Amino acid sequence: MSTVGQHAALSPRQLTRTGERVSFIYLERCIVHRDANAVTAEDANGTIHIPVATIGALLLGPGTRVTHQAMALLGEAGASVVWVGEQGVRYYASGRALSRSSQLAEAQALRWANPRSRLAVARAMYRLRFPDEDPSGLTRQGLLGREGRRVKDCYRTHAARTGLPWNGRKYYPGDFSSGDAVNQAITAAAQCMYGVAHAVVTALGCSPALGFVHSGHELSFVLDIADLYKTDIGIPVAFDVAAEDEQDIGPRTRRALRDRIHETSLLDRCVSDIKRLLLPEASSVAPADQDHVALQGDRGQHLPSGRNYSSLNEFTGEAVLW
Structure with missing residues (x-):
């Protein structure tokens, strides 16, 4: 060899x-x-x-x-x-992003840095989760309050559907077994969804830390993306698993969620949603294998790289002999 x-x-x-x-x-x-x-x-x-x-x-x-x-x-x-982890439901580490283009990373940083555009992305995330509502004009406090009510309604709906008693969401960090069966299943499902979201965010070259709803944590954007599918996928799977049996809740929830992720093509959906959130006006996103390097001008223009701009007034440089 x-x-x-x-x-x-x-x-x-x-x-x-x-x-x-x-x-x-x-x-x-x-x-x-x-x-x-x-x-x-x-x-x-x-x-x-x-x-x-x-x-x-x-x-x-x-x-x-x-x-x-x-x-x-x-x-x-x-x-x-x-x-x-097993069948991809946990994320541990990665070696390079799948994308060669910085387009999504730059768009994320740009929209995160401006308070108005950051709020606009948060509203767009809410609209993806609950398309029957219009969050236009809502403040951050309004978004959080309305999201909380919708999630509570989701818990009650699936409790009624499965016939499980529901006394509210209870989670004690570091003590998985302290909750009842359905709370354990919800926790296990959330952990799996965080892993899937982390893998996609990293593969696209985005920053896991620059969140639009969550803030202050190295995985803020990962938490944002994972929450997009909480009421649609995570919570229903958790109630289904808890309704079947109270034994081996964690492993059974991970396997059930793994199958649901495959059935719904969640990875593809996650990629599309991130692109729509960060580049809503763009007609297309640069190909992942694009290897384009440019220099930044004063007015936001991109100048060809590999040239020597020795004159401040003329951008007619010569090729660099490096």
Whole structure:
């Protein structure tokens, strides 16, 4: 097997476009290594080869080990690597964003930095969750109050649907077993949704910390995105699981939510919602594999990079010999 240093780095034009790749490959309980321009997954049943150029994101589940050479090849090929829990319902760490473009990250920072646009995004998030209401004109306090009432109504609705007694949401950090079965299921579902949202936010190159509803935490934006699907997916699954049996609530909730995420194509929906929230006026988002670098001018214009702007009055520079 040849060494990493003998392979030249691939340029974006040599790579398979993101839209033509497999969206993600999930591996667990195996050793991930490299053989030429493919990664290999080896377990007790043998070894399979995965052409690295076909991978959009590689999800490494429990029991996986990955070599340095495999990671180097994945990085060269522009693949995102995410360490996750079973079937991707937890997020632990990642190695690079899937996107080469900073468009979404810059849009997030720009809309977050202005109090008016930050509130506008918060209203748009509310509208995504409850499309039958118009939050225009609501203050932040108004949004929080109305959201709280809608979530309480959601709890009562699903309690009546499943026939479970409901005495309110009770959660004690660090003490999962202190709540009743349905509260345990809601907590487990929320943790899974945070993992899914964190994986998508990271893969898109956005900042997990710059939230529009939540604030002051390294995962504020992750919490914002996860809450978009609380009443639609998380809470109904939690009540269904608790209504079936009170045993093994945590594992059963994670498995049920895993299946629901797959059935509803939640990852695709999450990507689309983030793009709509951060770039509502844009007709399109830059391709994830775009490798475009520009310089910023005084009036917000983008100037070609790789040129020497030695004159302050003329932008007719010469090529840089670096």
